Amino acid sequence: MNVLLIGSGGREHALAWAISASPLLTRLYCGPGNAGIAELAECVPLDAADHQQVVAYCKEKSIDFVVIGPEAPLVAGLGDDLARAGIKYFGPDKAAAQLEGSKGFTKELCRECAIPTGAYGIFNSAAAAKGYLATQKIPIVIKADGLAAGKGVIIAASMAEAERAVDACFDGAFGAAGATVVIEEFLEGEEASFFALCDGKTVLPLATAQDHKRVGDGDTGPNTGGMGAYSPAPVMTPDMIRRTMDEIIRPTVAGMAKRGTPFKGVLFLGVMITAQGPKLYEYNVRFGDPECQVLMLRLKSDLLAALIATADGVLDKFDLRWHADPALAVVLAANGYPGDYAKGTEIRGLEAAGANEGVEIFHAGTAQEGGRLVATGGRVLNVAARGRSVAQAQARAYGAIAMIDWPGGFCRKDIGWRAIAREKSA
Ligand code: AMP
Ligand code: GLY
Numbered sequence: 001m002n003v004l005l006i007g008s009g010g011r012e013h014a015l016a017w018a019i020s021a022s023p024l025l026t027r028l029y030c031g032p033g034n035a036g037i038a039e040l041a042e043c044v045p046l047d048a049a050d051h052q053q054v055v056a057y058c059k060e061k062s063i064d065f066v067v068i069g070p071e072a073p074l075v076a077g078l079g080d081d082l083a084r085a086g087i088k089y090f091g092p093d094k095a096a097a098q099l100e101g102s103k104g105f106t107k108e109l110c111r112e113c114a115i116p117t118g119a120y121g122i123f124n125s126a127a128a129a130k131g132y133l134a135t136q137k138i139p140i141v142i143k144a145d146g147l148a149a150g151k152g153v154i155i156a157a158s159m160a161e162a163e164r165a166v167d168a169c170f171d172g173a174f175g176a177a178g179a180t181v182v183i184e185e186f187l188e189g190e191e192a193s194f195f196a197l198c199d200g201k202t203v204l205p206l207a208t209a210q211d212h213k214r215v216g217d218g219d220t221g222p223n224t225g226g227m228g229a230y231s232p233a234p235v236m237t238p239d240m241i242r243r244t245m246d247e248i249i250r251p252t253v254a255g256m257a258k259r260g261t262p263f264k265g266v267l268f269l270g271v272m273i274t275a276q277g278p279k280l281y282e283y284n285v286r287f288g289d290p291e292c293q294v295l296m297l298r299l300k301s302d303l304l305a306a307l308i309a310t311a312d313g314v315l316d317k318f319d320l321r322w323h324a325d326p327a328l329a330v331v332l333a334a335n336g337y338p339g340d341y342a343k344g345t346e347i348r349g350l351e352a353a354g355a356n357e358g359v360e361i362f363h364a365g366t367a368q369e370g371g372r373l374v375a376t377g378g379r380v381l382n383v384a385a386r387g388r389s390v391a392q393a394q395a396r397a398y399g400a401i402a403m404i405d406w407p408g409g410f411c412r413k414d415i416g417w418r419a420i421a422r423e424k425s426a
Pocket of ligand 2: 150211225226284287288289290291
C-alpha cells in the first residue's frame, strides 16, 4: 500500500523508519518531511493546514493510508476531510482530538467519568480566574485552554506570578488558545508518559516513557518541547500501569464512545504518580516527540499493521511485541534554543555516528542545501540508542554524539539520570 505521513519532526522520522520496515508498504510519501525522512520517503512540500491540497495529493499518488503525526492538523480536522474524500487515516477525528485541543474539555470529561486528576476551574475572564485563585494554594498551575505549542502551561510559585499568568493569557500571550484559562491544582509526584492505541472501543497499551522538558542539566532552565527521553519509565510499575489503564484510559475511551465521539488513534497521557496513585495532568492525541523515537526503537512488531488495525477498529485481534531492552534518545538543539537560535549551520559526521552499535539517528529540523546538511529548526537531531541497561543506551547515544561535528548545536548531558540512578541503587 501507499502511505502518506504528515509532519516534519523527529517523531515523524521515527515513524517513517518503522513504517519503512513494514512488508505492507509499497511507497512512503511524507509532507513536508526533513532531510532524514527524505532517505526513506518521497518528501513533498505539503501544507497540512490546506486540507484540500492534502486530499488532492492523496488522489494523485493513490494513497491508501495517511498517518498524521502532529496535533495541529488533527485538532483542525484534517482526518475528517480525508474521511469525507474516502481516504483512510490514522488519528482521531476533530471531535475526539479535543482531548488535546481543549484542556477544559478534558477536565470536564474527567469530572463526568470520575477520572483522577487535579482539582480545577475553567474561566473566560481574568476577574473570575483571579476570584478562584484567591481560594487556592500555591504552587498552582495556569493553562491556556487551547494548543500553544507546548508553551501554554505556567506553574506559579506565588500568587503574584499566578495573577500575572492569568493576565498574560487573557492579554493574548498564547493567542486564541488563551481566551479560556484552566486553573489546576499542582500535582506532586514523578511524571511519566504512557501511550496506548485506541480503536474507539479497544485499548492496546504501548509502552511507557519519560521526557526531559527543561533545557538544562539537572532539569533546570526553561521548558522546551523535550530534550531527551527514555523507555520504559521505571516509575510506571506493573501496578501503576494497571491502575492507569483501569482508572484513566478505559474510562476515557468509554466516555468518549458514550458521547458519540469515539477516540481512534494514539492516546498519550501525561500522568503524575502521586501518593494516591496515577493522576492525569494532560492528554495528547498523537505520539510524543522525542518519546516516539524511543518507542519505535523498542517496537518489534509491524507498526503500520498496528496503525491500520486502529483505524479499522480491530485492535481486539491484535498484539504487539517489544524489545525488553530500554531505549534512550538525546535531542541536539541549535544554540540558543528554546530562545532565539541561528538557522543554516552545517552538521557533519552523521553517517559515522549513526553506524555505532545500537544507535539510530532521527532528524528533526534539517535540510540538504547544496550538498551540505544544515539545521533548520530549534530541535534538530535525535541520537537514539538501545542497550541492555539505560546506562548502556546512554553511553551509546553520547558516544555517537561525540562523533557529530556541529558547533552550532548543544545537548543535555544527563538524559536518563533518574533511571540510571535507580539502576545503580538496584
Ligand atoms: P505541557 O506543556 O502541557 O506538557 O505541561 C508542561 C509541564 O507542566 C508538564 O510536563 C508537567 O511537568 C507540568 N504540569 C502540568 N500540569 C501540572 C499539574 N497539574 N501539576 C504539576 N505539574 C504539572
Ligand atoms: N515531548 C512532549 C510532547 O511531545 O508533547
